[in-house]
Every structure is written in structure tokens, then in C-alpha cells.
Amino acid sequence: MIKYTIIFLLLIFISSTGFAQHETLESFRGAGSVKAIESLTELKKLYAKAIEEGNALQEGQYLQQMGKVCYNQGHFRQSLEFYLKAEKIFNTTNQSLLLAANLSDIGILYYYIKQPEKAMKNYLLALRIYQKEKNRKGEALVFGHLGQIFEKRQRYDSAFYYQNLALKINNQIKDKSGAAKIYENLGSIYEDLEKYDQAYLNFRQSLNLYQEDHNNLGSIEVINNLGDILRKTGRYKESVAQTKIAMQLAAKMGNSYQLASCCRDLGKAYELMNQMDSAYHYVQLGYRHTLDLYSEDGARQVAFLQVLYDINKKSDEINMLQNDKKINRIIAVSATIVLILLVVLGFVIFSRQRFKLKDQQMLSRQKEIEHDLTSLELKNLQLEEQQLKQQLEVKSRELSTHTLNLIKHNQFLENLRNTLQAMVKDDKRDQKKQMNQILAEINQSFNHERNWKEFTQAFEQVHHQFLENLKKFSLELTSADMRLITLLKMNLDSSDIATLLGISTDSLRVSRYRLRKKLNLEQGDNLTAFLQAL
Template structure:
């Protein structure tokens, strides 16, 4: 049984470079999917975990062959879950290789290597030679894709060892072909030809005709790269003939492409063009058919999911309706009682909130009135102080004009001191602190209209906001009425006020 599983896996899935002939799975993937889906549903209903895992794996294979790698991984991982639940270690390892190969095809080489390493550990624990050979070969292929040729060759040689121990000539032929490709990549063409011939000999002995197509093509590539174009044509034509006989369109397209290269190197451009076009048409046809099959499969999957979702919704709705019918009366009573309770509490809450709001409003109004009185008092104090200082300065200037030499120097110093302290910043800062409590955000609103206003402009705007007379403002700022008019004119320009619009009206709106 173990050998049979391994043989089926290897024959259906391991060939990673060659495109196998289209079987029923690839010709009608949507029809095959429907059959497997029925088996899966039956297995899930009866809790047959192994059968369910097999079905998930088969669906994964379908998506893999249609290059729908994301969906393939999803189903392979579902299979992994059930295989592990049943402790089916061999099937876990084989399925892990499918997952790794899917990552490999998706060019996620690090992820592929991690998965292959997990599989390798299981095969070692089971002492399964054929599984080890297969996994070593897959790891070698993955390292080749990352140009780690030394590692790739090491793992391929390990695969050779275990395929020989298993007496698996088909697997050994594939590994020889892989090693030949490694040497070809490094342009070690004699070594490459040696391993390709070994692979061909084994496939011919076992009458494995399909793998021979790719080997013939590889040998033709080596001869072409060696400059032996006639010998290259000989082997590539053999590949093309066998591909036609076996109906392998992918390998036929590859052979035509290689024939085109050889004829081009021989200077036979008509033949080169002919085979180039023939190969291009084949690949275009393959691409179109693959897309159609993939779309058909995805459409089938979409329709099944819609159907399953509709059934699930219907079952859920039936259960929900029964629950609703059972609890409707009780819920109605509870809603009524809760409604009455909520309404009563809401009314009480609204009354309390209204009362609290009125209290807060009254408190805020009182605080605002108090701050306004404080601002007015503070302003009047500054005005009176500045008036007194102005009067004192006038009298002192008159004394200075009397030209009494013994007092003149001291009086000049006194006048300078008064001028320096006439508009000291502390008075303005005290004023501003009280002003901002009464007129919140006033200065922010000003800067929205004109970001470049100066500190002196802000002082003038604040005094205008308080509706002070021009004489009081001039006294507060310690400037003459003419200077105040000039300051107001410059402020209008900064604020961008049109001619005719009142500066005072504009300030009161802020």
C-alpha cells in the first residue's frame, strides 16, 4: 500500500519541468471538481477524516494543474489538518511535498525549502527510501532556482543514492536529468550530456516515452550550445516527433522553439521563422485553453460556494425563526417593562441635567460678569496711571525748560525713567491675562485673518474690542492721537479690510 501511494504521487506530481499529457483532470477540471466535491461533502458528514483529507488533496491537485496556486495551497493545508488529526504520517509527508512544490511553482523558494525539510524529517523517521529520494530531489531543484548550485548538486546526489537503494529507475532517470540541467546551467556541457544520456537510457529501458521528450530536447540544447547545430537538430526533431505521437503540445512547442534557434544559428532564417511561429501558436493555444479551463473551474467553485452559502443561510434562518417564535412573547414583555423603566429614568435624568445646566449657566454668567468688571477696573487703573504719568512728565518738562542748572540733570533722568516705565510689559501682561478670560479665542481669530500682526497691533485690537474711546486708547498705549490714527490705518491694511468697512465693527464681530 505504501509503495502504491508513493508511486501514484511520483507519477502524478513530481515532474516539475515537463508538462504532462492532459488527462481527464486537466481536460475537464470543473466536472472532476464537482465529483470530488460530492465525495468531500459525504466524508465530512460522516466524519471520515481520511477520505475528507484525500478529497481536499485532490481538489488541491486540480487547482495546482490550473496554476491557481493560492487555492491549491488552501486545500492542501486543509488536507494536512485532517491527515495530522488521524496521525497518517506518510500521507502528511507526501502532502507536505505537494505544498512545497506549490510554493516552488509560485517562486516562493524559501517557503518551499522549509516545507520540504519538514517532509524530509518524517520520511527519515519512517525510514522511507523512496520518499527520501523524492524529497532530496525536490530540495535540490529548489536550490537550483536560487543559483545555489553546490547545494543543489549535493541534494541531487543524495536523491541518486536513495533512488538506487529503492531500485526506482524512473525516479533515478529524473534526477539524472536534473543533474544534467545543473551542469548545463554552469556551461559544463560534456558533464551535462553524460547525465542526459544516462537519463535517456533509463527511460528507454523502462519504456517511459513521455519523459524522453524533454531529455531529447535537453540533449539538443547541449549540442546547440556546443556549436554542433546539425546534431542538435537531430535530437530536437526526435523530441518533436515523439511529442506529436504522444500528443504533448507543451513539449512540441518547446521543440519547435529549439528548432527555430538552431536554424537561426545555421543561417536558415526561413526555417527559423517557420518553427518560431509554429511554437508561438502552440503556446498561445495552450495559454488560451488553460485560461478557459481555469475560469471554468473557478466559476464552478464560485457557484458551489454561492449554493452552499444559500443553504447555510436557509438553515440558519430556520433555526433563528424557531428561536424568535419561542422567545417573542417573553421579549415583548421584557421590552415593555424595560421601556417603562427607561422612560422614567430618562425623564429623571433630563430634569437633573436641565437643573445642572441652569446652575452651571448661572455660575458661568456670574464668573463672566465678575471678570468683565475686573477687566474694566484694571483698564481704568491703567488709564489713570498713564494720565498721571503724562501729567507728571508734562510738569517735569516745564521745570527742565526753566533751565535751572542745579536741577536739570536729575530732572532729565526722572523724565527718562518715566518714559521707560510708561508702558511697561507687566501692565500689558496683567491686562492680557484678564482680557483672554473674558474674550476667549479672540487673538486666535485675529491671526486667522492676519498672521503677521505685531504685539502692538494685538494691544490696539484688544482695546478696540473693549469699546474704549480713541482718547483712552491713546492714553493706554502712551501715544498721541495722530499716532493712533496712523496705527489704525496700518492695522486695517494688515487685516485686508476694504475701504469703507469700519475697523471697530470688524473687531466686535471677532
């Protein structure tokens, strides 16, 4: 029994770590997240076409959709940038309902990045527009969002007030999906207040409406909530039955996140029932689903970042083309002015010979003014181009940083493997077989070389000139040397570099010494400073 308890607690820790990073985002991800990259790519093409055609309304709509895609993938900064651009367009084109929907989406974004004041401000702006346009569905949606903010602030009276307003409107307009969500929110409030009977009734009402509306994802979440209520009230067998129903639906939909969540809940229930074998089985199964989720998300995130990079690059190219058009217009206007002045000058010379000198002086001054204006405009365009290049450099560095974060996931598995290896060396032989099995599973989940390959590709894109300069100092650098050089270039601490390379700090010092010799550095020269200067 003791050995199962130790293993169970260990896997609970691993599983809960994974869920903590996903529970915020996965609550609003739909089944279409797999196609996020394709959607973003298609929206990018349509957005570029709208710009070429000068269709401002479509520009705003495509920006709003790109903001939703980025939001659903957890890229909040990029999402906010798209939303704000869309808001500006909707304001100038007087698209009130589109503006209200956009403000509501911005409010949701601020809510998830824990800026409730900004979220509240955008919700209220959206609410005013919906009320002015008499859009009841929009009003209900915003009332529900306001109720969630007050719930998080533990102001439950206000939370109940706004949720009930939303529920009243949804019942009036017969919006089953909207009403189901509000009942779910009310159940959550009662659960916070530990009024489990009322929470259960609201969750049950929400489930009935979701099922009538054939909303399987919403049904899974509510069934899980019902299982939680039953578990908290000591009805463990009923809790297990509810959670297994949710698990079957999640498996049918192929939703890895919900499967992992169900396994975690089953593990807790069986632990409370003191059935540690079953608890261990489901927590271990949930851990496997979590690893699958990490692997899928990691690959999608890298590809998604590449698409965002391409979009920003394309936007820069469009801006450059627009700047070129401005320059061409300036040149055309300047040429026209010069031509007109020449014609006027010829007429003056022909008709008024005695004012020839005066007219020539006036023309000369006008040319100087035109030259100064043209030079000033060209300087401004050069400054704008430089700023665009700097922005592209920043975005490239962000790509490199995100890729490096993928590598750091292996640090967690490395520490866990070392801990389990220490447990295997213990004299308790009855644990070794299971510990070795867990070690084998962890070793299979390692993807070190692929992460290094992705990091190296991203690094070469950002620091291409650095690598070219490095070749001037030595052609004998190995792949291990290059890994050490890239990490030193990123200006990481020695302890972090040793962890990422999987070596001790003493071995790192030896590697740095050998690298200095290959680069022909003199004694006293700082290796890190040398690499930063390249």
C-alpha cells in the same frame, strides 16, 4: 535574407512571450489536464458526501486531490487553501504519511510562487516524517526538491549533495522514474555550470531510464535538453536531429506545449546554421501551436473558475446548513431546559406553597439569562452569515477580474497588427505579400466578441443589482453604451478603456458625452461617480 531575419526576430518575440507564461506551469502539467474540470467536479461531489457522512480522513484526501488539480491548472491561491485544510485534518487524524505527502506538495507550490523559505520549511517537515516512518521513496523525493531549491540559489555544492542523496536512495529501491528525474536535475546543474559534457551524460542516462519506464513526457523534455546541449556546443545538425525526435513524440501525444517548444528550438538551431527559410518556418509553426495553446487554456481556465466558484458556493451552503443545525440544537436544548424548569416549578408550587413568590422570581431570572444567551448566539450566527456573504462577493469579483484579463490578451494582438500594418505601407514591395499573410493569420486569431460575451456574463453575475438600477435612468442604451458603462464601473483609466473598445481617446470623450445625455445627467455631474454610486 534581410526580410527573413526581420520576420524571424518578430516571430521569436511573439513565441517567447507565450512560452514565458507557460514554461513554469507546463513543466508539471500532465496529459490529464484536459479532464481537470471533470476531476474537480467529481471530487467536489465526493468531498460533500464525506462531510455528510462525517468521514474526516476522506475529507482530507479529497481536499488534497482538489489542491493538486488546482495546482496543475496554475490556481495556486485556491490550491494552497485546499492543501492547508487537508493538512489540518491529517494532523488531527494522525495520518503521518498523508501529512508528509501534503507538506511536500505545499513545498512544491511555494517553490513555484517564488517563496523558497516557506518551501524549505515544508520540505524539512515532510523529510522528518518520512525518515521517522522509514519511507525511503518519500525521502528521495524530498531530497530532490531540496536540491532544486539550492540550484536556484546557485549553491551548487549543496544542490549536488542532495541530488546525489536522492539518486542513491532511488538506485537502492530500484525506482527508475525517480532516478531518471534526478539524472535530469543533475544535467540541469551541469548545464548551469556550462559543463556540457557532463550535462550531456546525465541527460542521456535520464533518457534511458525514462524510456525503460515508458515515460514519454519525461523523454520529450530530456530529448529537448539534449538538443539544447548539442546546440550550445556547436553541433547544430545533431541538435536538429534530437529536437525532431522530440517533436515526433510530442505530435504523437498531441502535446501542444511540447510541439511549440520543439519548433522554437528548431528555429534557434536553423538560425545559427544561417538557414533562415527553415528558421522562419519552424518559428512560425511554433507561434501557431502557441496560439492554439492560448485558445485551449483560455476556455479551460474560464470553465475551471466557474467550477471553483460552484465549489465555494456549495461550501457556503454546507456551512449554512451546519449553522442551521446548531440553531436547531440550541432551540431544542433551550426548550428542554424550559420544560424541566416548568416541571420543577410545578413540583415546588405543589409541595411548598409558602416559597411560591421566591421560586417565581428565580424562574424569571433564569428565563432572562436563557433569552440573553439565545439572543447572543443568534447575533453571532448572523455575523457569521454576513462574513460568508462577503467572502462570496469577493470570489465573484475575482471571477470578473479573471474574465477581464482574457479580454486584455487582444490588446497585444491589436498592437502587433498596427505595427505590421505600418510595415505594409512601406515602399518595400517584396515584404508586403508576407506581411499581409501574417496580418490575415492574426485577424483570424482574434476572438473579440466571444471575450466580450464572457466578460458581460461574468459582470452581470457580480453586478446584477447595478444593471437593474441602471434601467431606471434610461431604456435607450445600446450594446456599445453597455460596454462603456461596464468598463467605467470597473474604474479603469480612459486610455485602457479606449484600447479595450478599439477607439481613440477623442472618440471616447464623445461616447461619454452621449452617454451622459442618455442618462439625463446635469452639467457638472461626474459620470464615473454616478455609475459607482448605483
